[in-house]
Amino acid sequence: MTDGRSWEGNWRVRLYERVRERGYDSLTAFAEARPAVPLYLLAEELGKDDIAAVQVLSGLLAEAEQRKQVTRFVRDVLVRMLSQSLPDGWPTVLDHANRFKVAKAMGRWFAYTPETHKERADRAGDALLATPPPPGWLPRGPDDELLLTLLPDEEV
Numbered sequence: 001m002t003d004g005r006s007w008e009g010n011w012r013v014r015l016y017e018r019v020r021e022r023g024y025d026s027l028t029a030f031a032e033a034r035p036a037v038p039l040y041l042l043a044e045e046l047g048k049d050d051i052a053a054v055q056v057l058s059g060l061l062a063e064a065e066q067r068k069q070v071t072r073f074v075r076d077v078l079v080r081m082l083s084q085s086l087p088d089g090w091p092t093v094l095d096h097a098n099r100f101k102v103a104k105a106m107g108r109w110f111a112y113t114p115e116t117h118k119e120r121a122d123r124a125g126d127a128l129l130a131t132p133p134p135p136g137w138l139p140r141g142p143d144d145e146l147l148l149t150l151l152p153d154e155e156v
Contacts, residue, residue, distance in 0.1 A: 005049055006050050006055060011055055011152070015027065015056070016121070018051065028060060035142075036080060036139070037083070038080050038083060039054075040053040057077070060076070070116065070141050071151055072143075073142075074121055074151060077109055077113070078105075079139045079144065079147070081106075081112075082139065085101045085102070086101055088138075089137050090102075090133045090136060090138065092135035092136075095133070102129075109125075114141055124150035124151045151153055
């Protein structure tokens with residue numbers, strides 16, 4: 001967890017300096033080299049004391065908007081939320097504890113989804129819950145076959 005230093009100074013400049021120091025020309029390239037790694041861990045890698053996960057999220061969304069790849073960004077964030085909340089994959093049984101883990105992942109994902117994609121994300125989430133994936137399913141990236149079916153690459 002970062003403290004208030006994350007917001008001191010020009011955090012965007014600091015964020016991109018850290019990305020370049022690690023040999024990447026974009027935050028997206030840095031994140032893609034770490035598929036399914038939760039946002040807070042990406043932030044810690046870039047600056048444990050002065051980069052926040054929400055700053056990484058903001059930067060990734062800005063790059064996705066520039067590249068017209070927001071749908072892929074939405075899938076990527078879902079992958080990261082699932083890997084954080086369900087590290088062993090989709091539960092075999094949706095008992096109370098597992099329903100909470102799934103709801104936490106899905107709720108955060110929906111909250112982080114841009115307004116332009118909320119309706120599609122809502123439908124995709126409903127479909128995922130109505131027809132659950134096989135037990136243990138855990139997408140390794142935004143191009144997972146099931147995720148591409150739920151949220152195909154069409155920009156809104």
